[in-house]
Amino acid sequence: MNKEVIILGAGISGLSCGLELQSAGFRNVRILAKDFPPNTTSDVAGGLWFPYKAEPISRILGWSKRTFERLMQLREQFPEAGITMTDFYQFFPKTRTESAWWASAVEEYRPLDKEELPEGFQGGYFARVPIAEPHIHLPFLMERFQAQGGVLEERVVASMEEIVAGNRIIVNCTGLGAKQLLGDTEVFPIRGQIVRVRNNGIKRSITCETAEEHSEYATYTIARSEDVILGGVAMTNNWETGVDIGLVDGIIDRCSALEPALKSAEILGHKAGLRPGRTTVRLELERLSPTCAVIHNYGHGGSGYTVNWGCAEEVCSLAKDL
Ligand SMILES: Cc1cc2nc3c(=O)[nH]c(=O)nc-3n(C[C@H](O)[C@H](O)[C@H](O)COP(=O)(O)OP(=O)(O)OC[C@H]3O[C@@H](n4cnc5c(N)ncnc54)[C@H](O)[C@@H]3O)c2cc1C
Numbered sequence: 001m002n003k004e005v006i007i008l009g010a011g012i013s014g015l016s017c018g019l020e021l022q023s024a025g026f027r028n029v030r031i032l033a034k035d036f037p038p039n040t041t042s043d044v045a046g047g048l049w050f051p052y053k054a055e056p057i058s059r060i061l062g063w064s065k066r067t068f069e070r071l072m073q074l075r076e077q078f079p080e081a082g083i084t085m086t087d088f089y090q091f092f093p094k095t096r097t098e099s100a101w102w103a104s105a106v107e108e109y110r111p112l113d114k115e116e117l118p119e120g121f122q123g124g125y126f127a128r129v130p131i132a133e134p135h136i137h138l139p140f141l142m143e144r145f146q147a148q149g150g151v152l153e154e155r156v157v158a159s160m161e162e163i164v165a166g167n168r169i170i171v172n173c174t175g176l177g178a179k180q181l182l183g184d185t186e187v188f189p190i191r192g193q194i195v196r197v198r199n200n201g202i203k204r205s206i207t208c209e210t211a212e213e214h215s216e217y218a219t220y221t222i223a224r225s226e227d228v229i230l231g232g233v234a235m236t237n238n239w240e241t242g243v244d245i246g247l248v249d250g251i252i253d254r255c256s257a258l259e260p261a262l263k264s265a266e267i268l269g270h271k272a273g274l275r276p277g278r279t280t281v282r283l284e285l286e287r288l289s290p291t292c293a294v295i296h297n298y299g300h301g302g303s304g305y306t307v308n309w310g311c312a313e314e315v316c317s318l319a320k321d322l
Pocket residue numbers: 008009010011012013014032033034035036040041042043044045046047048049050155156157158173174175176177178181191192193194222232272273274275276297298299300301302303304305306307
């Protein structure tokens with residue numbers, strides 16, 4: 001593969017595409033990015049495998065399934081990759097008769113019995129799912145990419161024209177940055193905010209559906225190896241990246257109503273970030289000149305860690321066909 005590859009973006013999408021393209025035999029792969037870990041949106045994430053706020057479901061399901069499989073393989077092969085497993089519970093205020101739409105993507109799944117539901121909830125699911133802990137996983141991916149000859153370059157790209165060149169493949173993994181870079185009006189921020197507390201033995205992770213009148217709340221807990229992530233919010237079209245301390249008590253109260261041990265847990269920090277929302281994930285090829293093409297891969301919303309390997313495989317197969 002003698003084509004030159006330029007990847008824009010060094011979050012979970014750009015790094016996994018970099019490694020996937022290297023594995024497929026592309027030898028000349030460079031990542032250009034404004035920010036690298038630990039300063040990307042991907043560093044703010046909980047890293048839980050769970051499809052959330054990304055469309056369309058028909059494509060998300062396939063990508064999520066592949067990502068689940070790849071994370072299980074990575075976990076087995078590289079204990080240092082920061083991938084752990086968690087017992088994941090999802091609670092609903094009303095009874096659910098149908099299975100979760102993502103159920104076929106996971107290995108262990110079942111509906112919850114009535115006795116397993118906290119007060120105020122009538123339905124729910126259980127699944128055992130992976131977490132790719134960003135503060136370990138992103139450096140792991142970045143180091144592997146470099147060890148395999150990949151080059152990292154800090155650079156802001158203001159327009160695609162800047163980087164169009166012959167015999168070159170560009171992979172656009174700029175997340176929310178694609179809005180400005182391409183003038184893509186379908187891209188929008190979904191603000192998130194989390195509280196990190198010390199994990200004193202909590203093993204399960206929880207998410208629950210919130211009543212309509214609290215549609216900006218997204219209540220969830222993610223039990224990682226050393227901390228628990230308490231979320232949160234999902235504020236559409238809110239561009240504020242700073243932490244709003246006024247939200248913290250509400251987040252802790254809602255999470256500890258589901259997991260009482262969290263109420264007294266030591267707070268380790270706060271983070272806020274903007275999920276790269278889009279009406280639908282954009283994963284497609286666009287020709288920029290007869291010998292230069294861009295493969296877009298952005299707009300993964302709240303599912304960057306849930307679809308990254310499935311998307312990277314599809315990007316790679318488009319690149320190989322060029
Ligand atoms: C609070 C919170 C919790 C979350 N929890 C989860 C979770 O548990 N599970 C999950 O699956 N997802 C979660 N997400 C969503 C997840 O973080 C995103 O889907 C994911 O990070 C998107 O990754 P990305 O690589 O596409 O984009 P980003 O991580 O945003 O990376 C974009 C990259 O592009 C670069 N860039 C942008 N524009 C330019 C430009 N013009 N020139 C050069 N470089 C540029 C940036 O510098 C950066 O390197 C969460 C998000 C938030 C905010």
